[in-house]
Amino acid sequence: MTKLEGPDPLGPLAAEVPDLAVAAIAETEAPDAPEPKVETLRDYLRVVYLRIRSGDTGVLPVVAGLLLISVLFQSLNANFLSAGNLVNLLIQGAVYMLLAMGEVFPLLLGEIDLSIGFVSGIGGIVTAELLKQSYGWPWWAAILAALIACAGIGLLQGTIITRLGLPSFVVTLAGLLGWQGVMLLMLGQGGTQPINDNVVNDLASGTLTPAASWIVMILIVAAAGARTWLAESRRRATGLVAPPASLTLLKIAAMGAAGVAFVLICNTDRGRLLPIKGVPWVVLIVLGVLAAWTFLLRRTKFGRYVYAIGGNAEAARRAGINLSRIRTLGFMLASFTAGIAGIIYASRLRSVSTALDGGTLVLYAVAAAVIGGTSLFGGRGKAMHAVLGGIVIAAIDNGMGLQGYSAAAKYVVTALVLLTAVTIDAVARRNATR
Amino acid sequence: MSTEVAPIEAEPRSSAEASGAATGEPLLRLRGLSKSFGAVHALVDINLDVPAGQVTALAGDNGAGKSVLIKCISGIHSPDSGEIQWEGKPVHIRSPREAAALGIETVHQDLALCDNLDIVQNMFLGRERVRHLTLAEEEMETAAGQTLSSLAVTTVRSVRQLVASLSGGQRQSVAIAKAVLWNSRLVIMDEPTAALGVAQTAMVLTLVRRLADRGLAVLLVSHNMNDVFEVADRVAVLRLGHLVAVERAADIDAQVVVDLMTTGTSTRATQPKPAEPRTADDQA
Structure with a gap:
């Protein structure tokens, strides 16, 4: 369980x-x-x-894995567990954590959303565009508009999937391609849209004062x-x-x-x-999203129905649950969360550019959710898994970066960790007493 | 079937004091129900009473129309002609939801339970209790626990156990308890013991009996004669879409039912109680 x-x-x-x-x-x-x-x-x-x-191992494997990774990298490089690096790691992992928390909804439903990487790009570019001198929107309005746009994209994709009965894999694959095109179109000739708004830039890079940190904690x-x-x-x-x-x-x-x-x-x-x-502000944002989605999944009818559909869609249908509505909402929440991730991504780089690789981002998001303990077959998973998995991926990236390994080595190690996570999960399940 | 099927008095072992039995009106009455799929006459002119407080077994070979009949009652199919009366009033059941609103619950053969949810969550699925926009977990857990213990389902360790960890009999018990929890009046069970071992079959049959003793009407679909004679008060036999007999279980034996299922008649001597009207013999 x-x-x-x-x-x-x-x-x-x-x-x-x-x-x-x-x-x-x-x-x-x-x-x-x-x-x-x-x-x-x-x-x-x-x-x-x-x-x-x-x-019923819960998050035990991923926590043990994190411990192992920490010990390993710390023994290789004494800086890994330094205060500065740990906080850095969280800031670097925030985008993965947020994206993975979005991906948890389709995964729980037994579906997948491949588009959220570039949907997050849309979130970033809409924010950046609206903050430009020529529009001059206040930061909160720009963020709100970007999030609404992303939720709208999710609503559109979810509606196509549920109303036309198409596989989510294909519809969101089209989304992956399509929204990449839209993003490039919006970026236009220069290929980069800088952000000059201090509040938006502080989302990823700013911090509370030490006193405020204590109070908030x-x-x-x-x-x-x-x-x-x-x-x-x-x-x-x-x-x-x-x-x-x-x-x-x-x-x-x-x-x-x-x-x-x-x-x-x-x-x-x-x-x-x-x-x-x-x-850092971004830690509070991740915590806020985590708390909200955990509440939604555990304490509300919607959350209960998401699990029910992922577990046995036919049973859910017979119980009178409106499958289309719950599924559509799930895809909407995924894209909405991706929008938050996109704004954080843009905020960290203080710009949005064509370098944003939504394809890799979404696959890392799926990997993070699965490493954390979410099932690809639906019905099992938590927002918390996405966060833990995101930390693992960020830790590998960060730790190997400290050692000066190439991107190639990072990919291979991440792949091995992903495989290990899935294997541990499968073996534990097989040994479960029935 | 041309003659009226007389509702049979409750047998001593059932405490059928539910509304229908008390007024002499059966809870559910089917009148001239017919259903065709293209050229196939799945059900022809079915007249059947399902009284409260009794277990009515529906026996029949494969393709006899058992499933179609229960689907007509539970709102999945709509009959081509004929009438369904609920407490003496004609009703049209157009969807499972409408059936549930009347108090008709179907326990499906393939158990509509979610493995990844626990017992409480399954029992309340689709009808969760909500307080201040959040699920009232304690309230639901208490109610589920009470229902299970009132049915003497004591083999489960905890109501917070995942359904995946339950045995077949326990799952069947949960599915049945779900129907009781929602105050159903009629519980339709489709082969509830089909995949169960001996001990678990006994457990589920005890539970079925208990439902009837609480005043619920039970319609039990089965082609296992042992099960039928273990719990049923009345036996209705379907053959090729026709209802060939409705008998008190005490009046017939398994061999008669098998004859009726396969040939539509039985010449075997049974031990009819002299005072009881034989209701459907003229059918054959």
Whole structure:
């Protein structure tokens, strides 16, 4: 079982924290375990252990993989786990994480969306265009327009797929080609559209002040902690199977520790010429999208139906679920999330150019989601998987870059990691007790 | 079939005090139901009563029209002619949704469950309870747990178990409990024990009996005679689209049903209770 395990607010925070041990604890102790009645912390851990043994590994493989990668690269280059590099890694991986979070929706539905790489390009170019002197839109209006345009693209593709009953692979492959054309057309002769708006450029490169970082972290941990406490004590009150109070407190403590560790790392001066400190904005954006999509997938009817369709579309149809509407919405959300990724991409480069390779981006997004533990066959996966997978891909890229390896070597290693992830998943599933 | 099929009184073992039985009106009554697919007469002039609180078995060989008949009742097919009465009132069931609105649930042979969802999620699929725009998980979990324990389905470890990890009998139980959870009045089951082992078959049949004892009408499609005589109060036999007999299960035995299924008549001596009217013998 890799999803719908109830509230897991530690996940989002832990994901962004390079302190991987904390992340590992957070995920193995996924709350709301649907297992025999447990009274004490020890019983609870035993149940978790049994669940992992039975093939329900959750995010354990990817977290273990991240640990392995960290140890490996750290032993090769002492700079890998330095504060500066860790924060850099998160900024570099943000685009993959966001794109992969978009791709999770079609994957959960048992479909695929190949177009989101270039749809993100459209998101970037629309923002850049509207910010030009000749249009002079305010930053928020430009971003809003870009996101609406991307959502519209998803709506169009989703409608074609569901209404005409065409395979999503082909429709979005057409999208991959078509939106690349549109992007090149919009870029025009020069091939580059610079962005001069400070707010948009700060999305990827800007940081909170160290003091603000602390305040934001405390607010997030307090909100997540309160939510966890309320939800789990409500379960205990209604007499349902619930983790013991000691575990709830431990989880909240772990969230706090992860938050403190993360802010300490981010507040370390990582600048070369000028001091750079504080939590990057982009981390908050990724966290926000992660929280929103996790909520949507776990707590709403829409999310439940996405899983149901991916698991057994016929059963979902008989249950009276409107398959076309849910599928179309899924593709719309994928493109919308791609729009966010595109704006971050443009913001990091402070421009949009023909160098944006949407084909590679989308394949990395699929790889990130799968490495994180999302199934290509539908019905299994989480937004969290996309984030963890994105970190893995960014870590490989970054670590091998530090060692001076070529792009060729990076591709091969990423391929091997992808294959390993899928193999671990398949083997674990085969051993699962039925 | 020209004669009226008299509703048969509830047998002692069923506590059929549901609305239909109490008023003498069967919950579901089919009158002259016919359905053709091109030149094929799948159903011809079917008259059948399905009373509440009883298990009505629908027996018949392959191609006898069992599936077509239940599809007509559950809204997947619409009959060409004839009438469906629900609690004495004529109704038109045009879709599974309309059938569900009346209180007709079908437990399909190929189990419409999602493997990747847990028991609670499957039982509430399509009708989730929502509070403040979010799923009311605790409420649904409690209700699902109560329904399962009221049906004495105790073999599942936890209602938060994934359906993928359940045995065939447990899955069948979940599918049946789903029908009870939604307060169905009539549960149609298509070969519920087809793929099950001995112990699991017994478990599911006990559950079927329990549904009828709670006052639900059960229409059980099966060509396993052991199952039929294990749980059914009444046996309706279909042959080549014709309803050839509707009998009290106590009045006939498996051999008679097999005769009826294959030839449409039976000359075998059975032990009819003298006071009971033989309802459909004149058909043959």
